[in-house]
Amino acid sequence: MPLIPEEPQIHESAQGPRATPASGRTAPTPRPVPGPRPAAPPRPGRPGPLRPAPPVQRTPRDAAPKPGPKSTGPAASASTQIQLIPASVEGALDAAEEAVDLLLDSGRAPGDVLVITTGEQHPWAAHELSFGEASYWAQHDARDDVFYADAAVAGRAASRPVVVVAVNGGTDEAAATALALAHAKADALLIVCGDPQQINSVLGAGV
Numbered sequence: 001m002p003l004i005p006e007e008p009q010i011h012e013s014a015q016g017p018r019a020t021p022a023s024g025r026t027a028p029t030p031r032p033v034p035g036p037r038p039a040a041p042p043r044p045g046r047p048g049p050l051r052p053a054p055p056v057q058r059t060p061r062d063a064a065p066k067p068g069p070k071s072t073g074p075a076a077s078a079s080t081q082i083q084l085i086p087a088s089v090e091g092a093l094d095a096a097e098e099a100v101d102l103l104l105d106s107g108r109a110p111g112d113v114l115v116i117t118t119g120e121q122h123p124w125a126a127h128e129l130s131f132g133e134a135s136y137w138a139q140h141d142a143r144d145d146v147f148y149a150d151a152a153v154a155g156r157a158a159s160r161p162v163v164v165v166a167v168n169g170g171t172d173e174a175a176a177t178a179l180a181l182a183h184a185k186a187d188a189l190l191i192v193c194g195d196p197q198q199i200n201s202v203l204g205a206g207v
Contacts, residue, residue: 079188080186080188080189081189082183082203083189083190083192084191084192085099085191085192086194086196087167087194087195089119089168089169089195090168092167092194093117093120093166095193096164096165096193104146111143111145112162113147113160113163114146114154114160114163114182114185114186115147115149116148116163116166116178116182117148117165118150118168118169118170118175119168119169120168120169121150124148137156140157140158147160151170151178154178154182154185157185159185159187160186161186161189163182163183163190164192164193165178165182165190165191165192165193165194166193166194167195167199172202175198175199175202179202
């Protein structure tokens with residue numbers, strides 16, 4: 001059944017300025033409605049030719065609610081809520097970043113969130129993988145920060161309460177595979193950032 005965008009917590013509004021915009025992205029993208037936001041730790045940018053300093057990890061807010069018991073397997077996705085944030089291919093990654101910011105501002109623990117990209121890797125993932133896969137997956141296992149993975153390796157990631165998918169490239173088949181995987185790994189909430197027509201087509205195919 002086609003997905004009708006539902007955004008009870010995350011709504012569109014004008015794109016605000018970003019601290020570290022990804023290079024080459026000029027098209028504005030819909031952004032969830034922002035509220036008063038505390039200062040957030042800087043996100044890592046794209047690594048340069050020299051090895052950059054490790055990104056600063058987010059720390060849960062004192063008032064952040066504790067996640068409840070996690071379920072696994074098919075039952076985990078049976079009651080998963082799905083939200084769609086319309087965005088172009090070029091703007092999907094930025095829209096996913098805004099969604100993550102709002103999740104953390106609302107009290108979600110960073111370790112509750114997994115971000116999957118269907119095209120270009122998130123700069124954080126590229127940065128950490130430059131130090132080797134062992135270090136990269138060790139941070140996944142620590143579960144103390146948002147974890148970013150592309151669709152090719154996301155199958156190795158564990159389920160988390162919230163999964164955010166940036167449909168930022170790749171074929172329709174790759175997007176369908178990533179969405180099915182993300183739906184299975186999202187214990188409570190799946191947020192999809194991308195072209196609504198493409199996403200509805202993929203979701204209608206059986207996700």
